[in-house]
Amino acid sequence: MPEIPADLPIELQHAIADGLLERLPLTFLPFVQQQLREWDFLFPNEHKSVQRLLLYVASLTPAQSAALFSDVVQLEEKMGVRTWQFSTTEQTIQNSSLLARSPYFQQWRQAVQAVFNAADAYAIRTQPNAAATRNRLVLLDIPGHLPVERATVWDRWQGIGFAQPVRIPDAARTSGSLAFLLLGEPDHDAASSTGVLRASQQHAEAAPAQAWIIDAGDSLAQAALRRLAGSTAKPAPTLLGYKELDAYRQKFSQQMNSMRKDLADADAVYDRLRSVDVRPWCPPEVAEPSVREFVRSLFLSGNGAVIFGNSFVEWGASEALRRARPALLVAQFDVRPRPKPFTGVAVFDNPDQVNPLPSVDDPQGSSLDAQMLALYIWLAATRYEEYQHATVCVCLADSIAEAYVIAPPEFALTRSADPLPLESLRHQLSAWLA
Numbered sequence: 001m002p003e004i005p006a007d008l009p010i011e012l013q014h015a016i017a018d019g020l021l022e023r024l025p026l027t028f029l030p031f032v033q034q035q036l037r038e039w040d041f042l043f044p045n046e047h048k049s050v051q052r053l054l055l056y057v058a059s060l061t062p063a064q065s066a067a068l069f070s071d072v073v074q075l076e077e078k079m080g081v082r083t084w085q086f087s088t089t090e091q092t093i094q095n096s097s098l099l100a101r102s103p104y105f106q107q108w109r110q111a112v113q114a115v116f117n118a119a120d121a122y123a124i125r126t127q128p129n130a131a132a133t134r135n136r137l138v139l140l141d142i143p144g145h146l147p148v149e150r151a152t153v154w155d156r157w158q159g160i161g162f163a164q165p166v167r168i169p170d171a172a173r174t175s176g177s178l179a180f181l182l183l184g185e186p187d188h189d190a191a192s193s194t195g196v197l198r199a200s201q202q203h204a205e206a207a208p209a210q211a212w213i214i215d216a217g218d219s220l221a222q223a224a225l226r227r228l229a230g231s232t233a234k235p236a237p238t239l240l241g242y243k244e245l246d247a248y249r250q251k252f253s254q255q256m257n258s259m260r261k262d263l264a265d266a267d268a269v270y271d272r273l274r275s276v277d278v279r280p281w282c283p284p285e286v287a288e289p290s291v292r293e294f295v296r297s298l299f300l301s302g303n304g305a306v307i308f309g310n311s312f313v314e315w316g317a318s319e320a321l322r323r324a325r326p327a328l329l330v331a332q333f334d335v336r337p338r339p340k341p342f343t344g345v346a347v348f349d350n351p352d353q354v355n356p357l358p359s360v361d362d363p364q365g366s367s368l369d370a371q372m373l374a375l376y377i378w379l380a381a382t383r384y385e386e387y388q389h390a391t392v393c394v395c396l397a398d399s400i401a402e403a404y405v406i407a408p409p410e411f412a413l414t415r416s417a418d419p420l421p422l423e424s425l426r427h428q429l430s431a432w433l434a
Contacts, residue, residue, distance in 0.1 A: 016036075032088050042290060043208075043380055052122070059122070086098060093269070093288070112125060138378060138394075140378075141332040142396065144361065146333065150400045161404050165402055166396075166421060176398070196429045209290070211237035213238070216333045217241075217335075220332045240285075240369035279321055322384070328433060337359035392411050
């Protein structure tokens, strides 16, 4: 039997000691054992999810748990999982590759999801507050230096919301519209701020990891850090700035660029990067262990988050939604460099380290990225029940002074051809969150 981490809730410790893990299918073990081992690095929502699953299984008789997992086990047999070199202790690239190459992969994913759905349904039946929800806000920004076309900027949203002209005050032209909405008046201190961040912090159910700010550049991150300096408002938001994480990114990409492009070497490099002490690379706002490890996981995903700020924002926001389910998610895009030829940017390589050509900014390409990735963030949110009802999404396009709004009927804002003062939008969003 594996060693039981002492920091687990006592119920889980007892269930594991009673043989809970022996009831799980082979393909469940990498996820579960890694989650248990990294318990201190998980967000509250992840704690709840793992507990829901495992305590549900523990509540079943052996015959009931066998029935719960029967579809998964049958598919494992068809896939031949027991003949694979399959890690049962952690999720690896090789595991993912083996599963994805199987013709039964999609059926297996559906069977796995059915198990989690059953655990969630059990939690709702046995814990009346498990399905409780609160108002949520997804706030996105395409800043003014990324040009957009008024006639086409919202076409990809396919009419799921509406475009609303906004009137931007002088106070917001220096700090930016998003910072004005998030942090309030630039010359006010944090305690007197009327921004949506303050409203989120004042909510009765405010908790760690419930507010996230993700910046592809550094202007929003710096404004938030200045406003939060000396503030006693709790809980503090999770703040990730792409440029603030430059040292962290450079160290990671140096390791990735040393990798031969095969699965065995990739897993070896990943094992090294999973265990290396990243604390010296972290800015102060990433000192919290769960946030520090979130960034590590983000950079290990091989999806461009190490290389491009806009990819960092989109993938970071999507992972924050999946893992933390924040009530407030704020994301700002920025200019990225033009991709260099003959580099492996889609996988691992940092082009600045493997290609001597100087980087050149690409405002037009960055704008197109931002327009697509903003929608992807919203679509990522809609995958989860928490965001399917009482959630407002606002995407700002500063260069045309316009916002795209998706909101439930109970949100106070109604569509108007007249520009809406940005102060009014801020007050309505703050009231919604509070």
